[in-house]
Amino acid sequence: MNAPGSVVRTAPASSPEQVFDWLDEEAAKRAEAGLVRRLRPRTADVGELDLAGNDYLGLARDKRVAGATAAAALRWGAGSTGSRLVTGSTELHAELEHELARFTGAQAALVFSSGFTANLGAVTALSGAESAIVTDKYIHASLIEGCRLSRAEVAAVAHADPAAVRHALATRRRNRALMVTDSVFSVDGDLAPLPELAAACREQGAALLVDDAHGIGVLGEGGRGAVHEAGLADAPDVVTTITLSKALGAQGGAVLGPRRVIRHLVDTARSFIFDTGLAPGSAAAALTALGVLRAEPELATTVREAAGNLAERLGAAGFVVGAPAAAVVSVRAPTPEDAVGWAARCAELGVRVGCFRPPSVPDGISRLRLTARADLTESDLDKAVGVITETAPERARG
Ligand code: PMP
Numbered sequence: 297m298n299a300p301g302s303v304v305r306t307a308p309a310s311s312p313e314q315v316f317d318w319l320d321e322e323a324a325k326r327a328e329a330g331l332v333r334r335l336r337p338r339t340a341d342v343g344e345l346d347l348a349g350n351d352y353l354g355l356a357r358d359k360r361v362a363g364a365t366a367a368a369a370l371r372w373g374a375g376s377t378g379s380r381l382v383t384g385s386t387e388l389h390a391e392l393e394h395e396l397a398r399f400t401g402a403q404a405a406l407v408f409s410s411g412f413t414a415n416l417g418a419v420t421a422l423s424g425a426e427s428a429i430v431t432d433k434y435i436h437a438s439l440i441e442g443c444r445l446s447r448a449e450v451a452a453v454a455h456a457d458p459a460a461v462r463h464a465l466a467t468r469r470r471n472r473a474l475m476v477t478d479s480v481f482s483v484d485g486d487l488a489p490l491p492e493l494a495a496a497c498r499e500q501g502a503a504l505l506v507d508d509a510h511g512i513g514v515l516g517e518g519g520r521g522a523v524h525e526a527g528l529a530d531a532p533d534v535v536t537t538i539t540l541s542k543a544l545g546a547q548g549g550a551v552l553g554p555r556r557v558i559r560h561l562v563d564t565a566r567s568f569i570f571d572t573g574l575a576p577g578s579a580a581a582a583l584t585a586l587g588v589l590r591a592e593p594e595l596a597t598t599v600r601e602a603a604g605n606l607a608e609r610l611g612a613a614g615f616v617v618g619a620p621a622a623a624v625v626s627v628r629a630p631t632p633e634d635a636v637g638w639a640a641r642c643a644e645l646g647v648r649v650g651c652f653r654p655p656s657v658p659d660g661i662s663r664l665r666l667t668a669r670a671d672l673t674e675s676d677l678d679k680a681v682g683v684i685t686e687t688a689p690e691r692a693r694g
Pocket of ligand 1: 410411412413415436438478482507509510539540541547548549
C-alpha cells in the first residue's frame with residue numbers, strides 16, 4: 297500500500313459527473329486483467345446440476361426446512377425488526393442458540409446475521425491493540441477483515457503449519473494472543489491440523505479460534521463439525537464460528553464457545569450489537585435443519601462419500617484434484633482464463649461449478665471448485681464427470 301505521502305494529488309473532479317470517473321478507470325484495469333465478475337441469477341426449476349452452491353446436505357430446499365421458514369415468517373414477521381439487544385431476539389433465536397450448543401458440545405452459542413458478521417465480531421471482540429493474532433495465510437476473507445479491524449499485531453503464517461504457528465506465537469510482542477484458522481479451507485477443501493494447532497496455542501498461552509463453516513454438518517459424529525471431531529468443542533480456550541448457510545441450508549452464523557466468551561460478545565461485538573438480528577425464518581430453518589441432522593446423521597457420511605467419489609473419478613480422468621476433507625473438491629486449471637472458460641462451458645452443458653482465480657486465491661493457482669451434496673445421485677456424478685471431462689481445457693490433465 298502507498299504511504300499517504302506518496303499519493304500524487306492531481307486536479308479534483310470539476311463536475312459532479314466526474315466524481316466517479318475513477319471507477320471507470322479501475323473497471324478498465326479489471327477488464328484487462330480478466331477480473332470482471334458477473335452475476336448469473338439462477339432460474340427456478342431449470343434442472344441445472346448444482347456443484348457450486350454450499351447446500352451440502354440438500355436441506356435448503358427440504359420441505360421441512362423451507363416450510364419452517366415460511367411458518368416462522370408468518371408468526372414472527374419477515375424481518376427480526378431490530379438489533380438482537382433490542383427487539384431482534386425471538387424465542388426462536390434463544391432455542392437455536394441452545395440447540396447449537398447442545399448439538400456441537402459447546403458451552404454456549406450466539407447467533408449472528410451471517411457467518412461473515414460472526415467472524416468479524418468474534419475476532420474483533422477477542423483481540424485488540426494489546427494483542428497478537430497469528431493466522432493461517434489462507435483464512436477466509438471475513439476473518440482477514442476481522443484481523444484488520446482488530447488493531448492487533450497480525451502475523452499470517454504458512455498454511456497448515458503448527459510449527460510456524462508455534463514460532464510466531466513464541467516471538468510475539470504482545471501478551472494476549474489469538475490463533476485464527478479455518479477448519480476446512482474454502483478453496484481447496486483441505487483440513488487444518490486442529491489438534492496440533494491447539495497444542496501449539498496451549499503451549500504458548502494463546503486462544504484458538506476455528507472457523508468451522510465448511511465442517512459443521514459434514515465432519516465429525518453426525519455432522520457435529522471438525523472442532524467436535526478434534527475433541528475441542530468444550531475446551532476452555534477454543535472458540536468456533538460457523539455459518540448456518542451451508543450444510544444447514546438456512547442463512548446466518550454463530551459463535552460457539554465458553555460461556556464467558558459468549559457473554560463478552562453480547563456486550564462488545566459490534567457486528568452483533570449494531571446489526572439487525574437474524575430473520576426469524578432463517579432461525580427456524582436452521583433449527584429445523586439441526587433436527588433433521590439429528591434424526592438422519594448419515595447425511596454427513598453421505599456427502600463425504602459423494603465428495604470422495606467425485607474426487608476419485610476426476611483424479612482417474614487425469615485431473616489434478618485435491619483430497620477432499622469435507623464436501624469441497626478442487627480441480628486445478630492451467631490459467632485463470634482456462635478456469636473461467638471451463639466453468640462457462642460446464643454451465644452451458646447444465647453443470648454449474650465454481651471458478652476460483654487470482655486475486656480470490658492467494659496462491660495464484662486457478663481452480664474449479666466443486667461441491668458435493670448428500671442428495672447427488674450416481675447419474676448426477678456421471679453427468680458431472682462427463683461434462684467436466686468433455687469441456688476441459690488442454691493441459692488441465694496431469
Ligand atoms: N467462513 C468461511 C470459511 C466461508 O466459506 C464463508 C462463506 N463463504 C463464511 C465464513 C461466511 O459465511 P456467511 O456466508 O454465512 O456470511
